[in-house]
Amino acid sequence: MSKHTITLTVNGNEFTREVESRTLLVHFVREDLDLTGTHIGCDTTSCGACTLLVNGRAIKSCTMFAVQANGAAVETIEGVAQNGDLHPLQEGFWEKHGLQCGYCTPGMIMSAKQLLEQNPNPTEEEIRWGISGNLCRCTGYNKIVEAIQYAAAKAREGQTEAGGEEASS
Amino acid sequence: MSHLDDRFEHHTPKPEGASAKVDLVDEVQIKTPPEICGMGHRMKRKEDPRFIQGKGNYVDDVKLPGMLYMDIVRSPYAHARIVSIDDSEALATEGVVAVIKGQDLEAAGGLHWMPTLMSDTQMVLPIDKVVYYAQEVCAVVATDRYIAADAIEKIFVEYEPLEPVVDPHEAMKDKVIVREDKEQKTNHIWHWEAGDKEATDRVFSEAAHVVEQTMHIPRLHVSSIETCGMVANYNKATEHMQIYMTSQAPHAHRTVFALVSGLPEHKIQIISPDIGGGFGGKVPVYPGYVCCAVASLVTGKPVKWIEDRSENLQADSFARDYHITAEMAADADGMITGLRVKTLSDCGAADAAANPSKFPAGLYSICTGSYDMQAAHIEVDGVYTTKPPGGVAYRCSFRVTEAVHMIERVTDIMAAELGQDPAELRRKNFIREFPYKSPTGWEYDSGNYEAALDKAMETIGYAELRREQAEKRARGELMGIGISSFTEVVGAGPSRDYDILGIKMFxxxxxxxxxxxxxxxxxxxxxxxxxxxxxxxxxxxxxxxxxxxxxxxxxxxxxxxxxxxxxxxxxxxxxxxxxxxxxxxxxxxxxxxxxxxxxxxxxxxxxxxxxxxxxxxxxxxxxxxxxxxxxxxxxxxxxxxxxxxxxxxxDPPNLTFPFGTYICVVDIDKGTGEVKVRRFVAIDDCGHIINPMVVEGQVHGGLTMGLAPALFEEIVYDENGQNLSGTFADYLLPTAVESPKWETGHTITPSPHHPLGAKGIGESPTVGAPPAIVNAVVDALSHLGVKHIEIPITPEKVWKLLREAGVTD
Amino acid sequence: MIPGQFDYHAPTSLDEAVALLGQHGGAKILAGGQSLIPAMRFRLALPEVLIDINGLADLDYIREAVGHLAIGGLTRESALEESAAVQSRYPLLADTARVIADPLVRNLATVGGNLAHADPANDHPAAMLAYNAQVVAHGPQGTRTIAIDDFFTGLFENSLADDEILTEIRIPEPGAGAGGAYLKVERKVGDYAISAVAVQLAMSGDSVSAARIGLTNVSPVPMRASGAEQAVVGQRLTEEVLEAAGRAAAAECDPSADLRGSVDYKRDLTRVLTKRALRKAAERAAGGTS
The missing domain is CATH 3.30.365.10 (Aldehyde oxidase/xanthine dehydrogenase, molybdopterin binding domain)
Incomplete structure (x- = not known):
C-alpha cells in the first residue's frame, strides 16, 4: 500500500493531506475535508450524485482517486454560492422546484454548472443530454430542466445589465 | 434510434388550441394572502436552501467521535447450507474490531431472527442456511470503511449449495422447501380473497363477452438515490441507544427495536435525518440495521453502516412480483359486469411486505378501478421462493399499482373485443354516484371521472391523434395512443381496519x-x-x-x-x-x-x-x-x-380515493423495436391542493417512476437465483433523456371526509402511468393482432411481435 | 465498494512511464480510469501497481496532420465533441463521441483507453475499424504504428506489448466523396450498445468505391463486417444492396445473449443498423460532410 501527500485547492482553499493511493476522491472530499454535500449513490459510475468539478470539468468523484487530484483545483457544491449569494443555478433549483429529496441535487448543480459554462444558452435537448450522467429519482427531470433554463436566462440577464445595453427589454 | 436529433422529436409543442378549458373543477382555492401563504400558494420550499448549498444532513453525513464502520459478507448462492465460517484472518487484521455471526446474535437473546412487518419471520444472520442470493451472512466491524471492505474478503465461508426455487409456480409444488424452520413444510404462505365468488361466477356465466389475460408485474426496486444506512450509538454508561437511520417510519421502528432487542423504548432514540428518497424502500427493518445496532451494543462505540448500491439492489426489499390471471365480463351492450382475478404473489424468502396487518395482498382489491360493475372476486396466494424478501411500495399504496395495471389493461382488451374506442368504453362504464360502494367492499369517497377523461382528451387532442394514427398506419408507420383512467386508494388508515404490527395507522x-x-x-x-x-x-x-x-x-x-x-x-x-x-x-x-x-x-x-x-x-x-x-x-x-x-x-374515517386520466402517445421504430413516448398528458385529481408547485413535482416524479417499469426496470434472476440486474449498469433508471416532457393538469374533487378536502398525490402517477404506456404500445400494434405485452417493454419484445407479424424494416 | 490496495506512480514523461511499466510486471496504466476504477471497486481488477499517465499532458491533443487526423492517446472523449475538426470533417467520430457513456464520464475517459481496453462493447473500436485508423505505440524500443485491423487480438486483449503505451490514433483524412456514420441502439443513455454499426464509405458517383464497417458489442473481439463491406463495394446503394449488406452483417456477427437481448434480436438489429448507417453515410457523402 502506498501513501502519498497531495496538495490541492478545494473551493479556493489549499489543503495538504496524506492519502492512501486507493482513496476515492469522493471519500477524500467527504471524510477528510468534511465537505459532505457531495454524495454517493452507486458503485458503477452511473448516478452522478458524486459529481464535482476538477479543473473546471464535471466528473464523477467516485471514479477518480484522490491522489489524481494532486495539484488540481476542485470545486464542490459548498463552493458554488459566493459571499453568501446563491448562484443562479441554486436560485433556479429553488425557484423552479428542481429538487425534492435533495440527494442528487449537488451533483446535478455541478453538472449543470459546467454545461452552462460551455454552453450559456442550451436548448432543452442539450440540457437533457447534458445532465444524462446524473440520475434523479424524485423530480421526473422537468423541473430540473426548468431550473437550468432559469439559471441560463438569469446569467444572460446579468450579462446584459453588465453590458449596459438596451436599457429596457 | 438513439441519436440526439431523433430522441427529441417527442418534445413537440402542444398543437394550437389544444389547451384545456378551465372550469370550476380546475380552480385552486386561495384564501390567504401571499405573506401568509396558506393552501393553494406556490410557496418555494422551506427545506431547499440547505439542499442546494450542500448542507443537507443525510445519514452518511453523520460523523461521531470514535465511530467504527460495518461491512457485510453476503451469500453467493440463492440457497445453500452454511458448513463453516472462518473469520480468523479477518480478526487478525489490524483495525478489525469484531465479526458478528448468526451464533453471536442467537447468544445475544435470539436476535438472529426478527419479525417482519407482516408478522412473518426473517433471518438477521443465518446459522443453518441462506435462502437468497446476497443474503447477509456475517458482519465485520472495523476502524475504517476501507479496512472493513478489505476484511470481508478475508472471511471464508464454506457452503453446500442446495437447489434454489426461483419460479413461484414451481415453488407452489413444494419440491424445494424454502423455509425449513416452519412447522408446515410448504412454500404456500397465505390465501386471501375479496368479493363475492358466487355472484361473480353467475355474472360470468351470463356474460355476452368475456376476456382473459395473464400478466406479470415484475420485480422492481425503489432505488432511491440514497441507499439505506445507519449510525448506531450506544452509550454503555447511560444505556441510551441513539440511532440515525434511513427510516420512513422512525416511531414504528423504535417500537420494533424495543420489542426485538429488549431495550426499554425510552432509552432508544431514532433520528431519521434528511432522507434521500424512500418510495417504500425505507419502511422495512433490514438485517443490516439490526447488525449495526448490535455492533454498537457490543462495542459501546458508534457504528456506521451504509449500503453499497449493489447491496441495496440485490438484498433490500423488492416491489411488485405479482403473477396475475384476470378475466373481465361484459354484457351485449358493452357494460362491464364483472371481474375475476387469480394472483400469485412471489414473496421471496419471507413475507416481508409492508402492508397493513389484515391485508396480506395490500389494497389490491381496489382492482375494480373506476368502473361500476355488479360483481368481482379476487384471490391471491403468497408463496416463498429463494429470492430476497420484500413487497414494498415502489411509490405505491400497498399493491394499488398491480391492481390498476391489471384493470386498465383488461379494460383495453375488452374494448378491443367489443371493437370500441377505449376512451368510450371507459366513459360508458365509469362510476358516477359517490360515495360508491365497490363489489370488493370499498367506499369511494368522491370522484368525477368523466371530467378528468374529458380534460385529458381535450388537452392532448385525442380525435386529431386518432386521425394521425390512421394516416400513419396507412403508410406503414407505427404510432399508438393509450389511456389509463385510474382510481387509487391511499391514506391508510382508519384504525378499525388498519394497523402495522398491531399499531393503529393514525x-x-x-x-x-x-x-x-x-x-x-x-x-x-x-x-x-x-x-x-x-x-x-x-x-x-x-x-x-x-x-x-x-x-x-x-x-x-x-x-x-x-x-x-x-x-x-x-x-x-x-x-x-x-x-x-x-x-x-x-x-x-x-x-x-x-x-x-x-x-x-x-x-x-x-x-x-x-x-x-x-x-x-x-x-x-x-x-x-x-x-x-x-x-x-x-x-x-x-x-x-x-x-x-x-x-x-x-384517525381518518375512511381512506381517500385520488383518481385521474392519463393519455400517452408513442411512436415505434419498426426496425429496432424502440418505443418513444412522444407525449404524455396526466390529469390528476387529488382533491384540494396545498401547494400546486409541489403537486406538479410529485406528479412529474411519479410519472418517471411509472415510465421506468413500463419500459426499463426489472430485477432479473437466472435459474440459479442469481440477480442479473444488481447494479445501476443493468437496473435501468431513466435519465433526463428517456424521461419525456410531462404535461400535467388537474381537476379538483375534494374528499368529503378529510378536514382539508385533500387526498394525497405522490403515488397516483406511478400507479396510473404504466398501463397508459402499455396501452399505447399495444394500440400501435393492435392491427397486427397484438392484444397484450408484458412490462418492461424492451425493444426486443416489440421487435419480436413485429417480426412475428411479418413487419420489418 | 472499495478498491483493493495498490502502489501508485505518476510519471511525468513518456519514457519514465515506459520505464515504470518495464519495472513493474503486471502494472496497469491509469488513463481516464472510467472502466478500470469501476472494475477495481468491485475487485474484479486487482492491479498491484497503477501507473497514472494523466501527467503526460503532451499526449492530449487533436491535430489535423497531412493526410490524417492525429488524436493523442490521452485525449478526453469530451474533446472530440468540442473539436471543430471532428465535428465538421469526421462525422462518424462525432457520432461516436456523443454516445459514449455519459457527459461526466466523457470528461475523464480517454480515446486511447477506450481503444486499448479492447472491449467489443466500447464504441471506438468499431469506429476506428471503419476509419482504418492506425495506432501509434511507444515502448522501450521506440515508436511503432499498428494497423487497427491488427490491434484487437482477443476479448480485452490488444497487440500492445506489456511495456508499450498507446500514444496516438491516426485517422486517415476522408477524401472527396467520403461519408461516415455511427448508429447505436442502447437501452438508455450511458449503456453499452445492444448493437451499433460504424460505416465509412467512399462514393464514386452514385456507386460505393470503398467501404469499411465496424460492429460494436456483437462479437467477442471488435470486428469488421467484411461480408457487408463486400456487398456494397462497386454497387449503388439500392434497397436490395442495402438489405444484402445488412443480412451479411447479421450473419457474420457473433453476439451472445444477455439482458440487452437474444442472439436473434442482436443479429437483426445489426442488419437494420447496417442498412441505416450505410444510408446515412451515403447521404453525408453526397452532402459533402465526409
Whole structure:
C-alpha cells in the first residue's frame, strides 16, 4: 500500500493531506475535508450524485482517486454560492422546484454548472443530454430542466445589465 | 434510434388550441394572502436552501467521535447450507474490531431472527442456511470503511449449495422447501380473497363477452438515490441507544427495536435525518440495521453502516412480483359486469411486505378501478421462493399499482373485443354516484371521472391523434395512443381496519405557538423529499393565519415528535396533514376564548378572518393570531391554562380515493423495436391542493417512476437465483433523456371526509402511468393482432411481435 | 465498494512511464480510469501497481496532420465533441463521441483507453475499424504504428506489448466523396450498445468505391463486417444492396445473449443498423460532410 501527500485547492482553499493511493476522491472530499454535500449513490459510475468539478470539468468523484487530484483545483457544491449569494443555478433549483429529496441535487448543480459554462444558452435537448450522467429519482427531470433554463436566462440577464445595453427589454 | 436529433422529436409543442378549458373543477382555492401563504400558494420550499448549498444532513453525513464502520459478507448462492465460517484472518487484521455471526446474535437473546412487518419471520444472520442470493451472512466491524471492505474478503465461508426455487409456480409444488424452520413444510404462505365468488361466477356465466389475460408485474426496486444506512450509538454508561437511520417510519421502528432487542423504548432514540428518497424502500427493518445496532451494543462505540448500491439492489426489499390471471365480463351492450382475478404473489424468502396487518395482498382489491360493475372476486396466494424478501411500495399504496395495471389493461382488451374506442368504453362504464360502494367492499369517497377523461382528451387532442394514427398506419408507420383512467386508494388508515404490527395507522401533529407568534410543529410522519416542511406549514398557515414562514416543521426525531406511523402509501396529507389541521383547530378554539377575553365580547360575537378574530360587524375590533399568542403567555383569561399549543392524533374515517386520466402517445421504430413516448398528458385529481408547485413535482416524479417499469426496470434472476440486474449498469433508471416532457393538469374533487378536502398525490402517477404506456404500445400494434405485452417493454419484445407479424424494416 | 490496495506512480514523461511499466510486471496504466476504477471497486481488477499517465499532458491533443487526423492517446472523449475538426470533417467520430457513456464520464475517459481496453462493447473500436485508423505505440524500443485491423487480438486483449503505451490514433483524412456514420441502439443513455454499426464509405458517383464497417458489442473481439463491406463495394446503394449488406452483417456477427437481448434480436438489429448507417453515410457523402 502506498501513501502519498497531495496538495490541492478545494473551493479556493489549499489543503495538504496524506492519502492512501486507493482513496476515492469522493471519500477524500467527504471524510477528510468534511465537505459532505457531495454524495454517493452507486458503485458503477452511473448516478452522478458524486459529481464535482476538477479543473473546471464535471466528473464523477467516485471514479477518480484522490491522489489524481494532486495539484488540481476542485470545486464542490459548498463552493458554488459566493459571499453568501446563491448562484443562479441554486436560485433556479429553488425557484423552479428542481429538487425534492435533495440527494442528487449537488451533483446535478455541478453538472449543470459546467454545461452552462460551455454552453450559456442550451436548448432543452442539450440540457437533457447534458445532465444524462446524473440520475434523479424524485423530480421526473422537468423541473430540473426548468431550473437550468432559469439559471441560463438569469446569467444572460446579468450579462446584459453588465453590458449596459438596451436599457429596457 | 438513439441519436440526439431523433430522441427529441417527442418534445413537440402542444398543437394550437389544444389547451384545456378551465372550469370550476380546475380552480385552486386561495384564501390567504401571499405573506401568509396558506393552501393553494406556490410557496418555494422551506427545506431547499440547505439542499442546494450542500448542507443537507443525510445519514452518511453523520460523523461521531470514535465511530467504527460495518461491512457485510453476503451469500453467493440463492440457497445453500452454511458448513463453516472462518473469520480468523479477518480478526487478525489490524483495525478489525469484531465479526458478528448468526451464533453471536442467537447468544445475544435470539436476535438472529426478527419479525417482519407482516408478522412473518426473517433471518438477521443465518446459522443453518441462506435462502437468497446476497443474503447477509456475517458482519465485520472495523476502524475504517476501507479496512472493513478489505476484511470481508478475508472471511471464508464454506457452503453446500442446495437447489434454489426461483419460479413461484414451481415453488407452489413444494419440491424445494424454502423455509425449513416452519412447522408446515410448504412454500404456500397465505390465501386471501375479496368479493363475492358466487355472484361473480353467475355474472360470468351470463356474460355476452368475456376476456382473459395473464400478466406479470415484475420485480422492481425503489432505488432511491440514497441507499439505506445507519449510525448506531450506544452509550454503555447511560444505556441510551441513539440511532440515525434511513427510516420512513422512525416511531414504528423504535417500537420494533424495543420489542426485538429488549431495550426499554425510552432509552432508544431514532433520528431519521434528511432522507434521500424512500418510495417504500425505507419502511422495512433490514438485517443490516439490526447488525449495526448490535455492533454498537457490543462495542459501546458508534457504528456506521451504509449500503453499497449493489447491496441495496440485490438484498433490500423488492416491489411488485405479482403473477396475475384476470378475466373481465361484459354484457351485449358493452357494460362491464364483472371481474375475476387469480394472483400469485412471489414473496421471496419471507413475507416481508409492508402492508397493513389484515391485508396480506395490500389494497389490491381496489382492482375494480373506476368502473361500476355488479360483481368481482379476487384471490391471491403468497408463496416463498429463494429470492430476497420484500413487497414494498415502489411509490405505491400497498399493491394499488398491480391492481390498476391489471384493470386498465383488461379494460383495453375488452374494448378491443367489443371493437370500441377505449376512451368510450371507459366513459360508458365509469362510476358516477359517490360515495360508491365497490363489489370488493370499498367506499369511494368522491370522484368525477368523466371530467378528468374529458380534460385529458381535450388537452392532448385525442380525435386529431386518432386521425394521425390512421394516416400513419396507412403508410406503414407505427404510432399508438393509450389511456389509463385510474382510481387509487391511499391514506391508510382508519384504525378499525388498519394497523402495522398491531399499531393503529393514525398519525399525529403537535403545534406550539410561541409568545411572539412563531410556531414549531412536529409530525409523526417523515418527509423523504415530499416537502413536508413547506406543505405542513401551509396547512397551519391556512388554519391559523400564521405566515407559513413562521412555522418550523420538524419530523423524524422520536424523542421530540409525536408518535406516528410514518410516510408511505400517500398517507402523510390524509393522516398527518389532517392531524395538523385538527391540532390547529384546537388552538383556534382556545384562541377564540382568549380573543373574546381581550376584546371583552362573547365568543359568539366573534368571527374568523384569515389571521384574526374580529367582532362581527366591526372588523376594526380584532385580535390577530400573534396578539392572541402573546396574550396566551402574558395575559390569558383567569382560570385558563397558559400557552397556546395542541396535539392531535388523527384517525381518518375512511381512506381517500385520488383518481385521474392519463393519455400517452408513442411512436415505434419498426426496425429496432424502440418505443418513444412522444407525449404524455396526466390529469390528476387529488382533491384540494396545498401547494400546486409541489403537486406538479410529485406528479412529474411519479410519472418517471411509472415510465421506468413500463419500459426499463426489472430485477432479473437466472435459474440459479442469481440477480442479473444488481447494479445501476443493468437496473435501468431513466435519465433526463428517456424521461419525456410531462404535461400535467388537474381537476379538483375534494374528499368529503378529510378536514382539508385533500387526498394525497405522490403515488397516483406511478400507479396510473404504466398501463397508459402499455396501452399505447399495444394500440400501435393492435392491427397486427397484438392484444397484450408484458412490462418492461424492451425493444426486443416489440421487435419480436413485429417480426412475428411479418413487419420489418 | 472499495478498491483493493495498490502502489501508485505518476510519471511525468513518456519514457519514465515506459520505464515504470518495464519495472513493474503486471502494472496497469491509469488513463481516464472510467472502466478500470469501476472494475477495481468491485475487485474484479486487482492491479498491484497503477501507473497514472494523466501527467503526460503532451499526449492530449487533436491535430489535423497531412493526410490524417492525429488524436493523442490521452485525449478526453469530451474533446472530440468540442473539436471543430471532428465535428465538421469526421462525422462518424462525432457520432461516436456523443454516445459514449455519459457527459461526466466523457470528461475523464480517454480515446486511447477506450481503444486499448479492447472491449467489443466500447464504441471506438468499431469506429476506428471503419476509419482504418492506425495506432501509434511507444515502448522501450521506440515508436511503432499498428494497423487497427491488427490491434484487437482477443476479448480485452490488444497487440500492445506489456511495456508499450498507446500514444496516438491516426485517422486517415476522408477524401472527396467520403461519408461516415455511427448508429447505436442502447437501452438508455450511458449503456453499452445492444448493437451499433460504424460505416465509412467512399462514393464514386452514385456507386460505393470503398467501404469499411465496424460492429460494436456483437462479437467477442471488435470486428469488421467484411461480408457487408463486400456487398456494397462497386454497387449503388439500392434497397436490395442495402438489405444484402445488412443480412451479411447479421450473419457474420457473433453476439451472445444477455439482458440487452437474444442472439436473434442482436443479429437483426445489426442488419437494420447496417442498412441505416450505410444510408446515412451515403447521404453525408453526397452532402459533402465526409
Amino acid at each position: 398519525d399525529s401533529a403537535e403545534i406550539r405557538i410561541h409568545p411572539t407568534g412563531k410556531a414549531i410543529a412536529r409530525f409523526g410522519t417523515k418527509s423523504q423529499g415530499q416537502g413536508h416542511e413547506t406543505t405542513y406549514a401551509q396547512i397551519i398557515a391556512e388554519e391559523l393565519g400564521l405566515p407559513a414562514a413562521d412555522v418550523q416543521v420538524e419530523e423524524g426525531d422520536t424523542d421530540t415528535a409525536p408518535y406516528g406511523l410514518g410516510t408511505y402509501a400517500s398517507r402523510s396529507t390524509p393522516t398527518a396533514g389532517a392531524a395538523g389541521a385538527m391540532a390547529a383547530r384546537k388552538i383556534k378554539a382556545k384562541a377564540k376564548k382568549i380573543a373574546a377575553y381581550l376584546l371583552e365580547v362573547g365568543e359568539d360575537d366573534l368571527e374568523w378572518n384569515v389571521d384574526r378574530f374580529q367582532v362581527k360587524g366591526s372588523p376594526e375590533q380584532a385580535k390577530t393570531i400573534q396578539d392572541i399568542a402573546f396574550a396566551a403567555y402574558t395575559n390569558h383569561p383567569p382560570g385558563m391554562e397558559a400557552g397556546l399549543e395542541a396535539t392531535d392524533y388523527y
